[in-house]
Amino acid sequence: MTIAPDSERRGADHVYRAMRDLIESMDDTVPGKFEITKEGIVHDMAAPVGPHELTVLGLRKRLEKVMPEEIVAHTEPDVEDEPEGILRRPDVMVIAEADMEDGGSFDPRTLIAAIEVVSRSNPDNDWVGKTRDYPLLGLPVYAVFDPRTGTGAVLTDIHSTPDGPRYATRKDFVYGEDVTIGDWTISSENLPLYGD
Structure with a gap:
């Protein structure tokens, strides 16, 4: 049996919507945060306090000191591209305040940058999964800060590959x-590191 492309797309939409409904139902009951990738649901058990959150706070404050007033460093947003079947929740996103007015999930193509603080529980989500998903979503700048090693990277210049x-x-x-x-x-001076 052959599935016509329209039927296949409707099936993918249905699966994505089911995953979206599932994570919305778990958001307030299960610790951590849930995201949807091309491979399925990712659960990140980032600690609510400690070096991860202190890094997020420090980066947000440092950025807002140097950015113009109309640009903000927003924390814990939903960035969603439903046609691609991807929902991500960057630790910090840089966006024009005017692009935040619609409510709901943000269109990833309105973001200036996404910043992630690597989770101790699932570092591949930040170093591998988001490195793949963010250019697919059109995010022009992706910065990664890793409190496990005291290192990071800034990724830019999206280009096509096979x-x-x-x-x-x-x-x-x-x-x-x-x-x-x-x-x-x-x-990036004096950012906290994860202890042993």
């Missing part, structure tokens, strides 16, 4: 160096 859109440029850094995210440079 495996789909990917970032062409990766600039690695170690904590203590200045980091440029989009048009703004912040210090």
Whole structure:
């Protein structure tokens, strides 16, 4: 039996909607955060306090000091591309305040940058999965801060590859160096590390 493309797309839409409904029902009852990727649901058990959240807070504050008033560093947003079947929740997203007015999930193509603080429980989600998904969603800048190692990277310059859109440029850094995210440079000095 052959499935026509329209039927296949409706099936994919149905599966995505079912996954979306499932994670919405679990958001307030199960700790951590849930995201939807091309491979299915990802559960990240990021601790609600400690080095992860202190890093998120520090990055947001540092960015907002150097960005113009109409640009914000927003935390815990939903970024969704329903046709692609992807829902991600960056730790910090850089976006124009005017692009936040519609409510609901944000269109990933309105973001200036996405920033992730690597989770101790699922580092591949940030280093592998989001490195694949964010260029697919059209996010021009993806910055990763890793409290496990005191290192990170800023990925830019989306280009086409046989495996789909990917970032062409990766600039690695170690904590203590200045980091440029989009048009703004912040210090990564004194960001907390995960303890043993």
